[in-house]
Amino acid sequence: MDDDGPVIETKGLRKEFPGLVAVDSLDLRVARGTLYGLIGPNGSGKTTAIKVIVGLMRASAGEARVLGERVPLRTNRHRLGYMPQDIAIYPDLTVRENLEFFAGLYSIPKPRIGSRTEEVLKVVDLLDRKDGLVSQLSGGMRHRVSLACALVHDPEVLFLDEPTVGIDPELRVGFWRFFQDLKSKGKTIVLTTHYMDEAVRCDVVGMMRGGRLIAEGTPSSLMTQTGRGNLEDAFLEFAGRVVA
Amino acid sequence: MRLDRTLVVAKKTLRSLRHDRRTVAFVVLVPLLMIALFGYTFGGELKDVKVSIVDLDQGVLGNSLGKAISNDLANSSTLMIMEHYGPGQANASKADAAIGQVKDGKVWAAVVFEEGFSASVLEAIFNMTHGLPVEQAPIKVYLDSSNPNIAQAVSQEVQAAMQRVLVNQYHLVSPIVLDSEQVYGKGAEFIDFFAPGVMGLAAMMVTFMLSIVSFVHERSSFTLERVLTSPISEGEFVAGYALAFGLVGLAQSLVILTTAVLLFDVRIVGSPILVLLVIFLLAVGMQGLGFLLSSRAKSEFQAIQFLPLVLFPSILLAGVFWPLEAVPALLRPISNFIPLTYAVDACRSIMIRGWGIEKVWPSMLILTLFAAAMLALSAYGLKKRG
Ligand SMILES: Nc1ncnc2c1ncn2[C@@H]1O[C@H](COP(=O)(O)OP(=O)(O)OP(=O)(O)O)[C@@H](O)[C@H]1O
Ligand SMILES: [Mg+2]
Numbered sequence: 260m261d262d263d264g265p266v267i268e269t270k271g272l273r274k275e276f277p278g279l280v281a282v283d284s285l286d287l288r289v290a291r292g293t294l295y296g297l298i299g300p301n302g303s304g305k306t307t308a309i310k311v312i313v314g315l316m317r318a319s320a321g322e323a324r325v326l327g328e329r330v331p332l333r334t335n336r337h338r339l340g341y342m343p344q345d346i347a348i349y350p351d352l353t354v355r356e357n358l359e360f361f362a363g364l365y366s367i368p369k370p371r372i373g374s375r376t377e378e379v380l381k382v383v384d385l386l387d388r389k390d391g392l393v394s395q396l397s398g399g400m401r402h403r404v405s406l407a408c409a410l411v412h413d414p415e416v417l418f419l420d421e422p423t424v425g426i427d428p429e430l431r432v433g434f435w436r437f438f439q440d441l442k443s444k445g446k447t448i449v450l451t452t453h454y455m456d457e458a459v460r461c462d463v464v465g466m467m468r469g470g471r472l473i474a475e476g477t478p479s480s481l482m483t484q485t486g487r488g489n490l491e492d493a494f495l496e497f498a499g500r501v502v503a
Numbered sequence: 504m505r506l507d508r509t510l511v512v513a514k515k516t517l518r519s520l521r522h523d524r525r526t527v528a529f530v531v532l533v534p535l536l537m538i539a540l541f542g543y544t545f546g547g548e549l550k551d552v553k554v555s556i557v558d559l560d561q562g563v564l565g566n567s568l569g570k571a572i573s574n575d576l577a578n579s580s581t582l583m584i585m586e587h588y589g590p591g592q593a594n595a596s597k598a599d600a601a602i603g604q605v606k607d608g609k610v611w612a613a614v615v616f617e618e619g620f621s622a623s624v625l626e627a628i629f630n631m632t633h634g635l636p637v638e639q640a641p642i643k644v645y646l647d648s649s650n651p652n653i654a655q656a657v658s659q660e661v662q663a664a665m666q667r668v669l670v671n672q673y674h675l676v677s678p679i680v681l682d683s684e685q686v687y688g689k690g691a692e693f694i695d696f697f698a699p700g701v702m703g704l705a706a707m708m709v710t711f712m713l714s715i716v717s718f719v720h721e722r723s724s725f726t727l728e729r730v731l732t733s734p735i736s737e738g739e740f741v742a743g744y745a746l747a748f749g750l751v752g753l754a755q756s757l758v759i760l761t762t763a764v765l766l767f768d769v770r771i772v773g774s775p776i777l778v779l780l781v782i783f784l785l786a787v788g789m790q791g792l793g794f795l796l797s798s799r800a801k802s803e804f805q806a807i808q809f810l811p812l813v814l815f816p817s818i819l820l821a822g823v824f825w826p827l828e829a830v831p832a833l834l835r836p837i838s839n840f841i842p843l844t845y846a847v848d849a850c851r852s853i854m855i856r857g858w859g860i861e862k863v864w865p866s867m868l869i870l871t872l873f874a875a876a877m878l879a880l881s882a883y884g885l886k887k888r889g
Binding site for chain 1 (some may be wrong): 508519
């Protein structure tokens with residue numbers, strides 16, 4: 260594989276739904292070891308862009324590559340992790356059974372599954388609930404299980420669609436420490452968020468609006484470009500420029 | 504194709520069924536209830552059907568055939584004689600009274616022997632043996648045919664009684680003997696006939712329902728999306744589900760077979776393993792169909808609407824409760840498109856006729872092709888999405 264190039268690359272990516280362009284001429288380049296934050300208002304196309312990149316939706320035009328391979332991936336799927344925006348786990352399985360299932364899909368050897376399960380459960384702080392049924396967990400806990408399932412096979416590239424929604428502040432801090440930790444191990448993470456205090460912690464922030472990437476850069480460069488003291492105002496400034 | 508991933512999916516599917524107690528009950532109890540209910544409803548023989556007898560027969564030389572037949576009928580366990588008007592007391596108005604009882608629904612039938620019954624029977628016998636024209640013997644049965652089964656049973660009883668009496672008293676045997684030898688199913692009862700049918704029906708019903716609901720769930724809870732970003736192929740995923748629900752079908756068949764044998768004395772002449780294999784194929788095919796249809800449904804509620812659409816033709820046209828020969832010719836072609844038809848036919852042949860794979864293979868081949876087609880279409884449908 261092309262391991263020196265960008266881990267994620269899209270060129271002119273476009274996704275149309277009947278009567279609507281959800282993603283429009285999206286050009287992304289994400290280098291290895293980057294924590295990339297996609298921000299933008301509801302319906303700006305963040306989720307759709309991710310779904311096209313992970314191969315769940317077919318692009319209407321343009322192309323996307325992950326780890327040098329054109330999507331939909333064939334050979335590199337095991338190196339990719341994806342956490343959907345909606346909690347995507349089985350409510351009628353226990354926490355551990357969910358993790359074992361997803362780990363099994365990646366053909367992780369049996370003994371390793373056990374240790375990985377413990378590891379990711381520690382990250383999401385659910386070790387004590389591992390034998391409980393998911394349907395009996397709180398909403399935030401389910402969200403944490405959903406994240407754990409995306410991590411269990413220790414992927415190199417992670418797409419996390421709003422991983423911290425509904426998570427209490429204390430745990431959120433823990434999550435970010437963990438993301439930084441993954442990053443330092445050379446993992447590449449693309450996540451979406453509506454929390455600006457989280458976006459500031461990303462290496463690169465991409466701002467989407469109406470399916471287009473209207474600005475991209477490090478948080479500080481985005482703020483200096485607009486002369487604003489926070490990302491929120493910077494975003495509004497960029498959005499205003501697009502409209503103008 | 505990697506077997507380990509298929510097994511992972513099968514294991515997950517069975518595990519999630521296990522955690523849901525109601526589903527487990529559904530899987531085990533539905534077939535149990537079905538076989539028990541149908542067994543007790545249809546399995547019983549007719550007993551104590553109420554009839555009245557009016558015997559006006561005067562007899563010939565002190566010998567009354569009417570009396571002899573009446574006595575024979577009185578010994579029948581199928582019939583229960585409510586009123587028996589003998590020759591002394593019987594007169595035409597008694598006959599009217601008996602017919603009135605039928606009209607009032609008090610008895611199912613009134614059997615009336617006319618005054619000259621014995622005489623005309625003897626005359627008929629004489630004419631027959633001398634090559635003269637024969638007149639019908641006037642034994643009259645006034646039937647309430649609102650229940651065809653009962654009406655038929657009464658007619659048969661009366662005819663059988665007459666035969667017996669003629670044989671006993673006059674050593675007369677009808678020149679035509681229906682010498683039917685039972686090639687298969689010696690001593691087979693109705694329950695033997697429909698136990699295989701109920702088994703197939705239960706397996707297809709439950710696997711179809713479970714799979715259609717599971718897949719709608721799998722989609723609406725986005726777990727399917729997550730699964731499809733993993734290295735598992737669509738085919739492996741579909742095969743995993745097929746394996747799980749095939750096993751569910753097997754478990755149900757075991758419950759039904761055991762119940763049928765222990766409770767209803769159903770005999771299995773052929774190989775039970777072969778029966779289970781047939782049901783497995785049916786279950787796999789039906790879960791595939793459930794998968795396909797579920798992709799057309801947006802909610803569990805919509806999915807459930809497919810149920811009667813698939814279920815009713817199977818119940819009515821697949822030969823579960825009555826033979827295919829009883830299906831109107833117009834609808835018969837539909838029977839040929841129902842997988843259950845082949846499963847029931849194969850199971851019946853194995854269980855009653857004792858056929859082996861060398862004879863039931865055509866049905867099994869069709870079931871295999873059906874299952875394979877469903878799985879292939881399901882996998883293809885998954886690939887095509889988005
Ligand atoms: N399956 C679909 N069919 C039709 N339209 C869709 C579909 N999925 C998304 N859309 C539309 O595409 C647009 C982009 O949606 P998307 O989910 O990508 O937004 P988002 O940026 O993730 O929003 P949010 O912050 O609310 O998660 C929206 O207008 C949405 O209505
Ligand atoms: Mg979204």
